[in-house]
Amino acid sequence: MKKYLSYLAVIVLSLFLATCAPATGPSDGQVDQPNPTNPINIIADDEIHTVGRISYIDVKVVDSKGSPIPNVGVRFFFQFPGDGNWYPVVDELTDQTVVMTDANGIAKIAVLPNMQVMNQNFRAYISEPIQVERYFRVTFKRPNWLFLIWMCADNDQTNDLEGFGLGDRLEMLNTNQNVSVFALWDGKKMGPAGQNTCS
Numbered sequence: 001m002k003k004y005l006s007y008l009a010v011i012v013l014s015l016f017l018a019t020c021a022p023a024t025g026p027s028d029g030q031v032d033q034p035n036p037t038n039p040i041n042i043i044a045d046d047e048i049h050t051v052g053r054i055s056y057i058d059v060k061v062v063d064s065k066g067s068p069i070p071n072v073g074v075r076f077f078f079q080f081p082g083d084g085n086w087y088p089v090v091d092e093l094t095d096q097t098v099v100m101t102d103a104n105g106i107a108k109i110a111v112l113p114n115m116q117v118m119n120q121n122f123r124a125y126i127s128e129p130i131q132v133e134r135y136f137r138v139t140f141k142r143p144n145w146l147f148l149i150w151m152c153a154d155n156d157q158t159n160d161l162e163g164f165g166l167g168d169r170l171e172m173l174n175t176n177q178n179v180s181v182f183a184l185w186d187g188k189k190m191g192p193a194g195q196n197t198c199s
Contacts, residue, residue: 039064040072042124042134051113051142052181054092058108059124059134061101068105072126073098076109078138079121086123113140150184 042059049055057076061069075098076089088097092112101107107124119137126132151165 037064038130038132040069040126040130040132042074042126042132044122044124044134044136046119046137046139048139048141049111049113051116051140053143054110054112056108056110057089057122057138058106059136061105061107061126068101068103070101070103070105072101072105072107073128074101074107075125075127077123077125079123081117081120089122116140116142147181148184149181 041062041064043062044059047057049057059074061072061074063069077086078089079086089109089111090097091099092110094110096109099107099109117138117140119139122136122138124134124136151168
């Protein structure tokens, strides 16, 4: 009788663990590896990006010999920690959800992280010509400093300040890995029909 109960306890425990395990996605400490038997493979590494900066999440698409494949559409998805569901990644600069691989087989999508997340699950997916997916992780670390700057480059009718504003903007681009800057730009040459816009 005791032996029977022991077997029953093992079966119940196994079913419980199987129910609690995630249905899809990589397990802790493991990233999917490409399958050399597939005609198309996605190569993805874990990445680290900084909160408050436009950065690119990228993967590489290769054939069975490791040669890059251009002009392949790739979709990116992320797993939201709050509910565990997967959501499409939308390019912050183009609003696209499908990005094409370049001549080197690289597909990259722009993101603008706004919060610190450790080891967030991501998935790259190809639907044509065959279905291929690859899981990897991305960490978004917070910067030491975050600044919001308003640059009004068209407020002086006698002096053109736009050139100086552009110089300041270029100077701020990724000058320090510990600092993130949001710059709102108001210039003369931006926007339709001469209207000034911010970016």
